[in-house]
Amino acid sequence: MAATNGYTQAAGPKPSRAFRRGAVGRKGADIPMIAMVVFLSAWALIILFPFYNAVLISFAPQRVYIRTPLLVYPIEPTLDAYRFVFKWPSLATGLRNTSFILVVGTTYNVLLTALTAYALTKPIPGRKFFRLMILFTMFFGGGLFPYYLFINSTIHLGNTIWAMILPTGISIMDLLIMQSYYETLPEEIAESARIDGAGELKTLFRIVLPMCKPMLATITLYCAVARWNEWWYGMLFERSTDNYPMMLFLRNMLAETRAVTANIPISQRELVFSKGIQMAAIIVTMAPIVCVYPFLQKYFVKGITLGGVKG
Amino acid sequence: MKKQGKTAAGAGMGRLGGICSAARLMAMCLSAALLLGIAACGGGGNQAAATTTAAPPATSAADETTAAPAGDAAADETTASADAATTAAPAATDAATEPAGEFAEHIKFTMSVIDAEKAGLDADGNIEPHLQWLYDKFNIEFEFYPLTWDNYIDQTRLWLASNDAPDLIMFDVAAVRYSEFVQSVNDGLLKPYTNYEQYPNLKAKMDIASTGRQFIVNGELYAWPAFLDSSANKFRMMTAPYYRKDWAQAAGLYQADHIYTWDEWYTLVKTVVEQDPAGNGQTIGLIGIDWSLPKYWGPGSISPYILQYGPDGAGGYTWGPLLPESLDAIKLIKQMYDDGLIWSDQVMVKAEDTENNFDGGRLFAVSSPSTSPGGMRDVFKRFKETNPESNPEELIDFAYFEGPDGKILSYETNDHWSQEAMNANLSDEAAERWKTVLDYLVSDEGYYYIALGIPGVDWHYDASGEPVADWAQNEDGTYKAPMLNAWPWARLAASADNADLIKPNMPEHVRKLYGELVDIVLDDSKVRQIPVDVDLAFFTGEAFGSVGTLEADIYQEVAGLLISNDAEGDWNRWVESKRPVVQPAIDEINAALKK
Numbered sequence: 001m002a003a004t005n006g007y008t009q010a011a012g013p014k015p016s017r018a019f020r021r022g023a024v025g026r027k028g029a030d031i032p033m034i035a036m037v038v039f040l041s042a043w044a045l046i047i048l049f050p051f052y053n054a055v056l057i058s059f060a061p062q063r064v065y066i067r068t069p070l071l072v073y074p075i076e077p078t079l080d081a082y083r084f085v086f087k088w089p090s091l092a093t094g095l096r097n098t099s100f101i102l103v104v105g106t107t108y109n110v111l112l113t114a115l116t117a118y119a120l121t122k123p124i125p126g127r128k129f130f131r132l133m134i135l136f137t138m139f140f141g142g143g144l145f146p147y148y149l150f151i152n153s154t155i156h157l158g159n160t161i162w163a164m165i166l167p168t169g170i171s172i173m174d175l176l177i178m179q180s181y182y183e184t185l186p187e188e189i190a191e192s193a194r195i196d197g198a199g200e201l202k203t204l205f206r207i208v209l210p211m212c213k214p215m216l217a218t219i220t221l222y223c224a225v226a227r228w229n230e231w232w233y234g235m236l237f238e239r240s241t242d243n244y245p246m247m248l249f250l251r252n253m254l255a256e257t258r259a260v261t262a263n264i265p266i267s268q269r270e271l272v273f274s275k276g277i278q279m280a281a282i283i284v285t286m287a288p289i290v291c292v293y294p295f296l297q298k299y300f301v302k303g304i305t306l307g308g309v310k311g
Numbered sequence: 312m313k314k315q316g317k318t319a320a321g322a323g324m325g326r327l328g329g330i331c332s333a334a335r336l337m338a339m340c341l342s343a344a345l346l347l348g349i350a351a352c353g354g355g356g357n358q359a360a361a362t363t364t365a366a367p368p369a370t371s372a373a374d375e376t377t378a379a380p381a382g383d384a385a386a387d388e389t390t391a392s393a394d395a396a397t398t399a400a401p402a403a404t405d406a407a408t409e410p411a412g413e414f415a416e417h418i419k420f421t422m423s424v425i426d427a428e429k430a431g432l433d434a435d436g437n438i439e440p441h442l443q444w445l446y447d448k449f450n451i452e453f454e455f456y457p458l459t460w461d462n463y464i465d466q467t468r469l470w471l472a473s474n475d476a477p478d479l480i481m482f483d484v485a486a487v488r489y490s491e492f493v494q495s496v497n498d499g500l501l502k503p504y505t506n507y508e509q510y511p512n513l514k515a516k517m518d519i520a521s522t523g524r525q526f527i528v529n530g531e532l533y534a535w536p537a538f539l540d541s542s543a544n545k546f547r548m549m550t551a552p553y554y555r556k557d558w559a560q561a562a563g564l565y566q567a568d569h570i571y572t573w574d575e576w577y578t579l580v581k582t583v584v585e586q587d588p589a590g591n592g593q594t595i596g597l598i599g600i601d602w603s604l605p606k607y608w609g610p611g612s613i614s615p616y617i618l619q620y621g622p623d624g625a626g627g628y629t630w631g632p633l634l635p636e637s638l639d640a641i642k643l644i645k646q647m648y649d650d651g652l653i654w655s656d657q658v659m660v661k662a663e664d665t666e667n668n669f670d671g672g673r674l675f676a677v678s679s680p681s682t683s684p685g686g687m688r689d690v691f692k693r694f695k696e697t698n699p700e701s702n703p704e705e706l707i708d709f710a711y712f713e714g715p716d717g718k719i720l721s722y723e724t725n726d727h728w729s730q731e732a733m734n735a736n737l738s739d740e741a742a743e744r745w746k747t748v749l750d751y752l753v754s755d756e757g758y759y760y761i762a763l764g765i766p767g768v769d770w771h772y773d774a775s776g777e778p779v780a781d782w783a784q785n786e787d788g789t790y791k792a793p794m795l796n797a798w799p800w801a802r803l804a805a806s807a808d809n810a811d812l813i814k815p816n817m818p819e820h821v822r823k824l825y826g827e828l829v830d831i832v833l834d835d836s837k838v839r840q841i842p843v844d845v846d847l848a849f850f851t852g853e854a855f856g857s858v859g860t861l862e863a864d865i866y867q868e869v870a871g872l873l874i875s876n877d878a879e880g881d882w883n884r885w886v887e888s889k890r891p892v893v894q895p896a897i898d899e900i901n902a903a904l905k906k
Contacts, residue, residue: 063697066671090428149473158475236469239421239456239477241428249428252459275663 058082058280062273081276085284094246097161101245102227105165109223110216112169117178118204138172151237163237164230164245171226174219181215182208221296228289250285254278414450418744421477422800423467427457430799441794444765449748453800464488471500478737479745481803482534482730489525489849490856495732496528502733502742503531510750512757516805521546522725525849535749536727537802540758540809543825547832547840548722550607553669553690554676556708558583569710569827570719570837573609576712580652583675595674596652598665603678604657605869608647610640612714615722615841619860620900627905628847630893632865632886638879643715644869645878658870670697682709682828684811688821704820711831718839721832725843731803752804761801762810764793780815790815846904854895861889 056071059082064075085091120131141147151167152158185208193203209216231247238244424430431442431453438446446452456477458466463483468491470476480501484492495501507513516538517523523536539546551569559565564579571579580596587594599608605617615621616631617640623629631637647653654660654674668674670693691703711719731749733742751757756766759778763770770780782790792814801807811817812825832838868885872878 063699066667066697069667069671145469145472148469148475152473152475235462235466240454241457244428244457252457 054279054282058276058283060276062276065273065275081273081280082284084277085280090241090244090249091246091281091284093242094244094249097243098228098230098246100161101164101230102224105168105227105230106220106223108165108169109171109174109227110220113171113174113178113219113223114204114209114212114216116170117175117182118200118208120175120179121182122200134170134172134175148236158237159239159243160237161243164233164243167233168226171222174222178212178215178219181212185211225289246285250281253281413747414448414744416740417450417452418741419452419454420479420741420745421454421456422479422803423456423458423463423470423477423481424799424803425458425460425463425481426796426799427455429796430455432796434795439794439796441764441769441797442800444768445748445760449744449751451744451748455800471495474500474736476500476734478734478741479803480732480734482732484526484534484730490851490853492526492534492730492732493528493851496533500735501533502735502737503533504535504733504746505531505742507532507746510746512750512754513746516753520726522843522845522848523727525845526730534730534732535804537729537731538727538753538805539724540806543809543812543829544832546724546726547838548724549682549828549832550678550719550721551682551709551711551828551831552607552676552678553687553707553709555583555588555669555706557706558586558588558675559708561588562586565708566710569708569831571710571712572717573612573713573715576609577647577652580675581650584651589673593673595654595668597647597676597678598654598660598668598674599657599678600660600662600665604653605640605644605865607678607720608644608653609712609714610643612716612718612720612839613643614640615720615839618862618865620847620897622844627901629897630860630889632882633890633893637886638882641869641872641878641882645872645875648873653873657873660870666693670694672698682825683808684817684821684825685808687825688811688817691818691821709824709828711828711837713837714839716839719831719837720841721838722841723843725848728806729803749804752801758805758807758810761797761805762807763814769793778813780813782815792816847900850900850904852896852899852903854899858893858896861893864889 053071056074057065059074059077059079060071061076061078061080065071068075116134120127120134124130142150151163157163157166189207189211190203193207198206229247230245231251234243234245234248235251238248241249431439433439442453454477456470458481463481467476467480467482471480482492504513507517513535517532520536520538523538526532526534526536556565559579562579562582564575564582566575584594584596589595597608599605605611606615611617614631614634614636616634617637619631620628621631621634623634644653648657654664665674665677669677687709691707694703694707695701714720733745737745752761759770760766763778763780764782769782770778773779780790782793784790812822868882872881875881
């Protein structure tokens with residue numbers, strides 16, 4: 001039988017008419033396919049509309065928003081809210097702190113995770129014990145007060161930017177994924193490195209890690225996103241707003257609703273409104289991640305499956 | 312790396328056995344740790360409620376003065392009386408701004424405040440001259456610890472429990488947390504304002520305090536009450552909503568004297584909703600934010616204690632929802648909702664829904680039980696910003712409405728809104744300095760310093776002794792306030808809301824309107840005043856402390872009843888389900904307070 005659409009009929013049941021006819025737009029368009037496209041498009045619109053609405057609100061003046069809360073297209077767009085956000089001293093401070101936490105923290109996380117996971121694949125004394133202890137921390141914690149006391153009074157990290165970096169050295173999930181991935185690598189390569197006189201560290205950094213680039217990229221991405229979103233430890237340990245990460249400023253602003261402008265005497269207030277400022281702040285803090293994510297999406301997806309326990 | 316060597320079955324069984332043993336061992340260790348923890352944390356017996364000393368008879372500072380201008384706040388009177396006060400106390404100073412010898416040592420205080428990132432800073436992030444003046448005067452400095460409204464309770468608890476609290480702690484004790492405050496005192500976490508009586512202005516304020524005296528524990532004052540500035544309305548909550556005057560006029564039901572009977576108000580709101588001035592069915596009658604719905608829209612007149620514990624009519628106390636009249640209040644709320652007076656989406660209300668809908672021309676009335684001159688001014692100003700072509704004076708009015716009992720409902724408020732406590736670790740010298748600063752801030756001059764700015768620079772006394780603002784004027788004729796962010800720290804000493812009446816930016820029509828509303832709320836023939844039961848409001852008890860008033864649960868339940876098909880039945884069932892929860896608290900209260 002002649003091939004159609006590049007399909008060569010082999011032994012077996014004939015593919016459905018829908019499959020043979022192909023995509024919508026061909027003569028005799030497929031109803032189920034059309035319905036699926038329409039449904040998914042509507043679903044995508046429903047998901048995307050709040051973001052779109054947030055963008056519109058960020059560009060709208062107060063009087064327009066109050067009269068028409070559900071904006072569908074820009075009305076009298078203004079940059080007042082964005083000017084307020086970018087002039088806001090806390091934004092620069094927050095961005096600086098978050099950038100530092102991102103770079104240093106991610107490097108610290110990945111390094112620690114890689115080293116620990118590698119050690120746990122080796123037949124070191126007490127390996128099972130250490131692994132159980134690490135797993136234990138996934139389910140049980142010491143409680144908030146002891147943790148606060150430990151960070152603040154014992155190791156004196158309180159009110160420093162390091163309180164947001166050092167205590168969260170390893171994500172157990174990332175560790176397990178990394179460890180599982182190591183175990184899928186052929187032992188012979190490491191053995192040959194040892195035979196050539198390489199120590200464990202050299203083997204790890206020169207042989208093993210280069211083979212783990214996809215995994216490292218995934219772990220790095222997860223850690224970077226977590227660091228970018230950091231606010232909890234900032235709220236807990238920072239007494240100076242100079243050390244606040246950007247997300248904590250944003251969170252405080254959203255939590256206070258109108259606090260950004262409410263406490264300014266009304267005679268002094270600029271003509272911006274709190275909702276617009278909130279939306280503008282959200283857009284500004286979300287933008288870097290949104291820009292980077294399309295290029296890294298495959299790593300997110302891959303990360304879900306990578307390191308899964310193999311047979 | 313991949314494992315080699317062992318047989319699968321043998322390795323598996325061995326590994327499984329090992330894991331089981333390790334798991335058992337870990338479980339035993341964990342159980343032992345938990346038991347040890349329970350043993351360590353338990354015991355110590357019941358925590359007895361801290362006793363408070365009997366309050367000394369309140370004396371009127373006015374009796375001691377001859378020079379105080381009539382009608383002024385107590386703060387004015389204390390300044391005159393300070394001249395006759397003891398000489399042993401550090402003087403409440405109106406004197407030179409240079410640090411005197413007693414202020415030779417520079418002291419830095421850490422202080423927890425809301426909006427710490429803005430506190431005391433101007434638009435460029437520099438310390439405001441207003442705050443710098445205070446720093447120079449007393450040779451002090453503040454370092455602000457940040458709090459937000461949604462974390463300040465937990466954050467303060469964490470700091471106190473870990474001995475990491477700032478020098479000056481914004482305690483903000485709500486009535487149900489009074490037992491926490493007392494516990495903090497008993498645990499030695501707070502430093503008393505020892506010998507505050509030696510500071511004439513502090514003494515004068517405390518002498519006329521009512522609920523503020525609850526922070527005297529075991530004979531010592533452990534938190535300074537940040538007194539509300541309610542000199543005009545005598546701590547009577549002004550429950551006048553603001554509403555669209557033009558819509559009321561169009562309905563032919565407008566009352567110019569700011570008082571509506573219940574029937575008039577009910578008919579007015581219903582008529583406005585039916586006439587739909589907003590168009591296309593968008594007109595909303597009333598929106599209630601949490602507490603305002605069961606309390607201030609009429610049902611509160613039937614059951615004023617619906618959100619709290621209250622008298623049971625037999626000399627004792629009970630939980631408000633258990634009172635029979637609370638069911639009547641619920642029926643009224645439901646009727647109002649079914650008649651279309653209350654917003655159909657009330658169940659999902661958010662705080663900004665009131666202002667946004669009102670300013671957007673869709674809402675008829677907004678409940679604002681904390682009416683202050685500045686708040687009233689903001690209503691008009693905000694409406695103008697949203698509707699630049701409008702004249703808000705012609706469109707907006709404030710009015711009281713009588714409840715079904717024929718009286719305007721008004722609750723007596725606490726005489727303070729927050730408290731400032733001192734960390735027990737604060738040195739005696741620093742504590743004395745803080746009391747000196749505080750004594751100034753609550754003095755006559757200090758009041759105007761908080762409200763108007765630096766004395767002699769931003770304001771001055773005229774020939775008759777009245778303060779006059781000397782604010783710079785903008786090109787558009789409005790006045791530029793000399794301080795932008797004094798609120799976060801200054802209000803923890805004392806609020807100066809009524810000083811808005813003398814600020815140059817206060818429109819004359821707002822001054823007049825405020826005065827008219829105050830006159831009404833002070834008229835006992837028109838008002839049903841619900842007094843603060845101080846003993847109950849600051850009751851400490853184990854059960855009461857753990858149960859509370861369940862206020863948040865009540866709001867949620869009331870909101871849900873609006874769309875219920877059997878509001879009465881649902882309410883009764885819900886109340887009965889809560890009875891065993893609140894009964895221990897009721898029993899505890901009655902055991903202590905029942906007459």
